[in-house]
Amino acid sequence: MIAHRRRTGFARPLGMMAVAAATIAMLVACGDDNSGSSESESTSAGSGGAGGSIALLLPEVKTTRYEQFDKPYFEAKVKELSPDTKVLYSNAEQDAAKQQQQAEAALTNGAKVIVLDPVDSTAAASIVNAAKAKDVPVVAYDRFINGAPIAYYISFDNEKVGQLQGTALVDELKAGTATGGIIMINGSPTDNNATSFKKGAHSVIDQSGIKVLAEFDTPDWSPDKAQNFMSSQLTKFSGQIAGVYAANDGTAGGAVAAMKTGNVTPWPPVTGQDAQLDAIQRILAGDQFMTVYKAIKPEAERAAEVAVGLLKGETPEGDTTFEGIPATLLTPVAVTKDNIKDTVVKDGFYTVEQICTSQYQADCTAAGLS
16 A cells, blocks of 8 residues: 655746736637536635636546535635636546547636546547647646646555455455356546556456456446446356456446346445445445545645646645656545445545435444444
């Protein structure tokens, strides 16, 4: 496990950056008018701070964390650090071309720093290069950007995420009596993080002696595609599925839906990631075995600290480096029924009331949550 000390300090001014406040037009919507994109401009009123504007470009809405947590945490921290700085926000809804358009619009509208969580980790290099041509630094947020001159990278130890998932699944299978193998439902092939999750999981599973029956890289992290794949495996491996490795909670939800439709018994343990509310509830109900909790607030707040510092013309100092880039890599935590109270509830990620709706009241009582 990588342990890191957060730094908030900065060094060396960036002479190439303009630091004067500018009047910024509202970020225009990009792409087809019927695309349903989520784009907005968040303006902080007040005096002091860095001024100017920061673009926050997030990748998709199928994973609930981005709209519910990353965006508001980031905007709140920017407002705290620099009240007169604007945040230009766009969500690409899993469309790399749309994200390219949103980045171009942000640059046109005067963004002086871009915080980018890429839809496609390789294609996003063109965004970074276009920004660099205008002396606009780019912070890679949550997902690394391949072959690009980014200014900073903030994420989690993503290989460790896969190791946590694989270890939890293997330990649970070895502690039980089920025989058979594992279905692996990995993340999107265009996401660098998915590659790291997969590598970490395989590092555990491949040494366990438990067979991988089938494996699937889920396009766009789509729960529907994960569900379709899982459905196709139920007949092919009837009675042989001992466990399901799902790379995140969305794909886990797809796998669970397929198995419920298929009346699978005995029920296999299912992994996940992101600690989505519905996943926590599935864990309490026994439909999902575990998830991985990544504390989004410190990730989003660190990104805001770095972005505001860059806006002021400073160079951030990393806690570590990743591919030669200064970086902050936070530590993920495995969550099962036994430690929900000591993780997502303790941190205020969810309240007991949010988790323990009437449908899950009995499960919450049994788990000591209510």
